[in-house]
Amino acid sequence: MDRVAPDPAPVGTLPVALDAMGGDNAPGEIVAGAVQAVRERGVPVVLVGQPRLLYETLAAHDATSEIPIVRAEEALSMDEGALASLRRPRSSIAVACHLLKRGDASAVVSAGSTAGVVATGKLRLRGQQGVGRPAIAVTLPTLPTPTVLLDAGANADAKPEMLVQFAHLGVAFAQVALDLPRPRVGLLTIGSEAGKGNKLVKRAHELLSATPGVDFVGNVEGHDLLTGRADIVVTDGFTGNVALKTLEGSIKYAFGQFRETIDESAVARLGGVLQRPRLRRLYRRLDPEATGGAVLLGLNGTVVIAHGSSRAAGIASACELAARLAAGEIVTHIGERIASIPRSHRLW
Amino acid sequence: MDRVAPDPAPVGTLPVALDAMGGDNAPGEIVAGAVQAVRERGVPVVLVGQPRLLYETLAAHDATSEIPIVRAEEALSMDEGALASLRRPRSSIAVACHLLKRGDASAVVSAGSTAGVVATGKLRLRGQQGVGRPAIAVTLPTLPTPTVLLDAGANADAKPEMLVQFAHLGVAFAQVALDLPRPRVGLLTIGSEAGKGNKLVKRAHELLSATPGVDFVGNVEGHDLLTGRADIVVTDGFTGNVALKTLEGSIKYAFGQFRETIDESAVARLGGVLQRPRLRRLYRRLDPEATGGAVLLGLNGTVVIAHGSSRAAGIASACELAARLAAGEIVTHIGERIASIPRSHRLW
Known part of the structure; x- marks a missing residue:
């Protein structure tokens, strides 16, 4: 070299x-x-x-x-x-x-x-040492502080114990990258009550509930990824990747629809012009690139x-x-x- | 009664x-x-x-x-x-x-x-008769024609053969409800090439490729749910429910951010006023209620x-x-x- x-x-x-x-x-x-x-x-x-x-x-x-x-x-x-x-x-x-x-x-x-x-x-x-499966963590543009989603795609087939490890990886990441001393960890599933979800999630819920050093706040759902109910959302790499791409695609779609709506008529276009600098700032903030990308932990x-x-x-x-x-x-x-x-x- | x-x-x-x-x-x-x-x-x-x-x-x-x-x-x-x-x-x-x-x-x-x-x-x-597992189908606000996602939550743990059935259910639904004579069916996964995904999806891909009467267009990803790459997107009920709620939550979030941006200043607010009727129409179109809800097929x-x-x-x-x-x-x-x-x- x-x-x-x-x-x-x-x-x-x-x-x-x-x-x-x-x-x-x-x-x-x-x-x-x-x-x-x-x-x-x-x-x-x-x-x-x-x-x-x-x-x-x-x-x-x-x-x-x-x-x-x-x-x-x-x-x-x-x-x-x-x-x-x-x-x-x-x-x-x-x-x-x-x-x-x-x-x-x-x-x-x-x-x-x-x-x-x-x-x-x-x-x-x-x-x-001791980490069975590295995971991909991404940072979502939640307010006031970002939400960390992992695994976002490294492990398509996961075991419940892996989700506990992801929680530890995510906590360390949030502490170092986001300055959150005691991040709350949620488990991504399809209902807010314990016991909702597939077999993987049901078992992972039991394990996470009994994991010291992790502030487990229970189940979160897809719509919670951007509401800040948890600072860290753990899931398998398949679900996480689908959720991440759905989130990015939906925001892009909504923006495209807004833009089209604004551009539809002269009057509305004038309104759009008045807002352009603000909208551009918002667009930049929601741009997936803005966070620097995914981290392989x-x-x-x-x-x-x-x-x-x-x-x-x-x-x-x-x-x-x-x-x-x-x-x-x-x-x-x-x-x-x-x-x-x-x-x-x-x-x- | x-x-x-x-x-x-x-x-x-x-x-x-x-x-x-x-x-x-x-x-x-x-x-x-x-x-x-x-x-x-x-x-x-x-x-x-x-x-x-x-x-x-x-x-x-x-x-x-x-x-x-x-x-x-x-x-x-x-x-x-x-x-x-x-x-x-x-x-x-x-x-x-x-x-x-x-x-x-x-x-x-x-x-x-x-x-x-x-x-x-x-x-x-x-x-x-012959339907092992009923599935929930939802209609997403894709343009120019809606996209049908199923299963959106009835079967948290699915088998590959069930995804083939979901494809048949979705085709029948799209033909009757959306007037699509030959709807294209995609498989929700985490990469566009065949072979990408978890074990369930890999096997389902093989089965769907060999299924007569289904126009299978291959893998689609989370961001394709709103691009119209497929008319019907099949997945297990866990992934489908997470994707649906993520999509709804992301559009709602984008709208909230957009509205806040518009309301931020007097000048921008004027712009917002000029666009209000249009934005309201858009909001109504993207409202999950507008489609009438989920169908249990x-x-x-x-x-x-x-x-x-x-x-x-x-x-x-x-x-x-x-x-x-x-x-x-x-x-x-x-x-x-x-x-x-x-x-x-x-x-x-």
Whole structure:
């Protein structure tokens, strides 16, 4: 791996390893995001990918002396899934994980295919001691504080004990990333009373009710994801992914309908013009990219998966989130929580 | 059962049996909805519930001679679940089902608790020949034509073969209720390629691909529920219920945010005023009540479950939907489809 430029980060601050080849808009927007992260947010970044391409792109930003490049000649394409991570041991995401593992980066950020990033992360970084199944956590734009949903897609078939682990992962995440000292944990199901749901949820409800160190507030339903009834909502990766995509799609749909309604007539359009700056701000806040993306929790290292369609600002947010999680020692935090689980409650 | 008023329906048109005691706003809004259904939509209705209370409420609408009442002294409360249907054989919903069964009503409508209505319907009307598990179908406000989602909550734990049955139920529903001659069927999962999903979905994908009479278009994801990629989306009742409530909650949230944005300042408020009539129309269209509610498919009779919070207009829509399904002989239609399933594909 050739260092094309010297590391500009302050002594003692490890850079975030950014997969420059992953995502629908790679490498242009990824590099632009790195530049934003470094210049506007003070987050040191190292770019991983094809050196010549990245050097030229950095040069267009006049940033070749600010951001180092680490060579990775291969890349996973957006439609490649989990198996590709085995076929391509020198892909940009694999090299980024390697940097993290050997202590040359604080965290990894990629906008590549979720399946590819998850598989590569698990393969290269391995799960933390005692964590059976890493999970994907996403942050929803609930007010006044965001709601964390997990698992959002890493484990399509889950066991009840895994949902208890997800609760621990989510609590650690909310404490470090959202500054919530005692986050409330809810279980996603189809009725508010205990005993409502499928077999998985019924058993998970029993286990969570008996889990020390988790402030379990009981069942929550789909409509509670944005009402703040719980700070953390745990579910299996299948249900979580369907719920997340339904939520994103519904907000997008509602916005499209509003916009169309506003644009329908001259009078209404005038009204729309008067509100444009406000609406734009609202739209930005609800944009899934704004939160920096999904976090793969439970590995020996912090991995942030930015939206595949991320543009520069989304990438910069993802780098900032990754740096914050690494600085907050999320991995150690999770390790301590997992170690505190009574042996009788452990699956692994 | 005492008939308090004579049946006003034209000869040969059976009334819809409306559970007047079910729902958050029973019986006031239910009775008002019955009056709307009869007067504005030409749908004959018979009210089932406490005669004196209903007679007085009808009298306030000057409608005692238009709408008959059938006595049921008991009612399921909104927080009573499936078991209550066994404890209360003479509840308003049970009596409504009885009217349907003995041929005195064309369909049943209730805004009572979903669990209670499903349990009572299954107990009193029984599943159709060959239908192992009745399912709840809901209509989403997709443009240009609605999307049908099922199962939306009747079967929390499903088998792959059940999803194939749901596809048949959904096709029959879309043909009768939405006038779609050849509806496209999608399978709700967490990736667009075949093979993505949990074990249930992977097997269901294989079965649906080999199902004659179903135009299977493959996997759809949560964000496709409102894009029209499929006319019918099949899933298990757990995932379907979470997706439905997430969708409703997200649209409501987006609307709330939108309204707040508009109301934030005088200038913006002026813009809002200019758009008010349009926004109100949009809001009404996206209101879950507008579609008339969920339909319990696969029983020996048509049962429509209106939203628990339904007001008069929602109840009238539900009665209209029930009458349309009954007139379209949805039960016969489903029976024919189920009978056409090759024996090797049947579970029951």
